[in-house]
Amino acid sequence: MNQDYLLSSYDYHLPPELIAQTPVTPRDSSRLLVVNSATTHVHSIFHELPQWLLPGDLLVFNNTRVIPARLYGKTSTGAPVEILLLEEKAPFCWLALVKPGKRFKIGSEIWFGEGKEDKLEDVFLKATVLERDEETGGRLLKFEVSSVDLFWEKIEKIGQIPFPPYVTKSEANPDQYQTVYAQKPGAVAAPTAGLHFTEELLQKLQDKGIEKAYITLHVGVGTFRPVEVEEITKHSMHQEWIDVPEITVKKIQETQAKGGRIIAVGTTAVRSLEGAAKVAEMQGKQGLIAFRGKTDMFIYPGYSWRVVEGMITNFHLPKSSLLMLVSALIGRERLLELYQEAIEEKYRFYSFGDGMLILPD
Secondary structure, three states, rough: HHHEEHHHHOOOOOOOEEOOOOOOOOOHEEEEEEEOOOOOEEEEEEHHHHOOOOOOOEEEEEEEEEEOOOEEEEEOOOEEEEOOOOOEOOOEEEEEEEEEEHHHOOOOOOEEEOOOOOHHHHEEEEEEEEEEEOOOOOOEEEOOOOOOHHHHHHHHHOOOOOOOOOOOOOOHHHHHOOOOOOOOOOOOOOOOOHHHHHHHHHHHHHHHEEEEEEEEOOOOHHEEEEEEEHHHHOOOOOOEEEEEEEHHHHHHHHHHHHHEEEEOOOOHHHHHHHHHHHHHHOOOOOOOOOEEEEEEOOOOOOOOOOOEEEEEEEOOOOOOHEEEEEEEEHHHHHHHHHHHHHOOOOEOOOOOOOOOEEEEO
């Protein structure tokens, strides 16, 4: 079998000390490995990004905003519980991972906030357990709240931003796990390729004539879900909600018409653009269409690219679907060689780590 289709072919050893626990300051002082042709690469700094791009290029960003998805509460008997919001399934109804699970029986009430232990009416927020989700082992929770604005106001007060599971000793503050252009709340993990950008860098890119556009993909814990089958073509990708608006589609078409390049900022932007293009293809339409809905794009070597020509990304976990996606753009063997060099050069890996720019060849 083709080695590109085997899970074991995407393994590598990363010394634990290279897993970044806290981001660098300022954000754009992180390192940048620039893959600038089929055979060459250069070590750079992220704030030098404008020199690697051309006037007329288009950067496509994911403007999702990480929500304070980790909530600590109590049952009506006073027993402590913890939940991680995953996805809004209906108005005020959220799928959540819960612990301990035995305290989340159907019909149970969970109370969140800073009320006195003996005065439950003082709590900020109450939720009722509606059902168990077989796929995740989580629960569907219905929150009692009168408006969307009030819900988010309460969540901002009582929730905590959840860092990834491999970030265990971080000194980062929650703002450092948001992009500077984050707008639309809904993610439980950051689109980390965007964490390197500062307002000053965005201005420098604009001054050089590099355009920008936005999609929305609310990153879920599925991003961290491991591929568990050795034959990766049999892996089922989790579904993600994406929004590729008409204004972004027009920007992409204008860029392509002028000979500019489409550079996705992060794997989430890649999956959104390619997912919308796949929907267009299934509908018998040419190119890209505006799309709002679910996608389960799984991109691995052999994939035929429809929209994206280059990308900015971080360094990803071994055997992850994200590693496979980047391999589809530059080749698995080459990517692993670049990772080995990055390890030797002491690059910082994963969410708070350094970046890689893959330019169209």
